[in-house]
Amino acid sequence: MSTSSTLSDNLPAKSKAPQAAARIDINAKESRQQLRKTIRSARKSLTPAEQTLASLNACHKMIDRLQAQKAQHVALYLTHDGELATAPLINALWQLGINTYLPRLHPFNAGQLLFLRYTADTPMQPNQFGILEPKLAVRAIIPVTELDIVITPLVAFDAVGNRMGMGGGYYDRTLANWQLQGKPLPMGYAHDCQQVPSLPCEYWDVPLPMIITPSRVLTF
Numbered sequence: 001m002s003t004s005s006t007l008s009d010n011l012p013a014k015s016k017a018p019q020a021a022a023r024i025d026i027n028a029k030e031s032r033q034q035l036r037k038t039i040r041s042a043r044k045s046l047t048p049a050e051q052t053l054a055s056l057n058a059c060h061k062m063i064d065r066l067q068a069q070k071a072q073h074v075a076l077y078l079t080h081d082g083e084l085a086t087a088p089l090i091n092a093l094w095q096l097g098i099n100t101y102l103p104r105l106h107p108f109n110a111g112q113l114l115f116l117r118y119t120a121d122t123p124m125q126p127n128q129f130g131i132l133e134p135k136l137a138v139r140a141i142i143p144v145t146e147l148d149i150v151i152t153p154l155v156a157f158d159a160v161g162n163r164m165g166m167g168g169g170y171y172d173r174t175l176a177n178w179q180l181q182g183k184p185l186p187m188g189y190a191h192d193c194q195q196v197p198s199l200p201c202e203y204w205d206v207p208l209p210m211i212i213t214p215s216r217v218l219t220f
């Protein structure tokens, strides 16, 4: 995709004069925004039938991987804005008796997520982005380090596992220490059309060791 070469060209270069570097930074931010827009519109333009088929194909691949990992505590997301649908996966996890969790925006710490147990009876409410999330219930909260797997939504990913999200930094903060702690294992979940050749990386971006799409299991 031609967008990605523009993005790489716009990355800040340490050798540039400060003013030029600042300008390049702004361009890089604009390019990230433009890329988000392009990919979000590509995934939204899939037909309902394509979305359904994609979610079933990806679900089979994800379940195989989760069983291979012997995962017992798995966080995922509720589909928003054309994201790869998780409904079949949630049903499969419930049937297998695997504990399932959803993120909710932290009530006090801006930019942080809390993860809460999700069952068919969980009371839900929409957050500020219109995404349904579990109502705050202290006993339903699981510390991130007790999750085996965090299935992360994403907007774009590249050929080496770099991830770009909706721009809030929520998953980057959640996963910042996963390698030091050894848990939870992040797994990207996305449509094939969300792949780009290369993404610009910032120091806080957490690359994904595995990404599952309807057609492939990618490991990095």
Ligand SMILES: Nc1nc2c(c(=O)[nH]1)N(C=O)[C@@H](CNc1ccc(C(=O)N[C@@H](CCC(=O)O)C(=O)O)cc1)CN2
Residues within 6 Å of the ligand: 077, 078, 079, 080, 083, 103, 105, 113, 128, 129, 131, 153, 154, 165, 166, 167, 168, 169, 170, 171
């Ligand atoms: N399904 C899902 N749940 C998720 C995420 C996600 O990416 N997908 N998140 C991942 O971090 C967190 C929420 N982050 C989000 C960040 C921005 C927008 C969004 O729609 N932004 C609008 C602007 C809204 C505004 O300015 O008020 C937009 O970009 O159009 C949505 C979710 C937690 N839950």
Ligand SMILES: Nc1ncnc2c1ncn2[C@@H]1O[C@H](COP(=O)(O)OP(=O)(O)OP(=O)(O)O)[C@@H](O)[C@H]1O
Residues within 6 Å of the ligand: 153, 154, 163, 164, 165, 166, 167, 168, 169, 170, 171, 172, 173, 176, 202, 204, 205
């Ligand atoms: N570990 C972190 N600690 C503090 N701030 C962070 C951290 N990770 C990301 N941020 C901040 O979050 C903002 C958004 O980051 P970015 O655009 O990479 O989000 P994203 O990966 O697209 O979103 P998300 O993770 O919610 O899907 C950036 O301004 C960045 O400074």
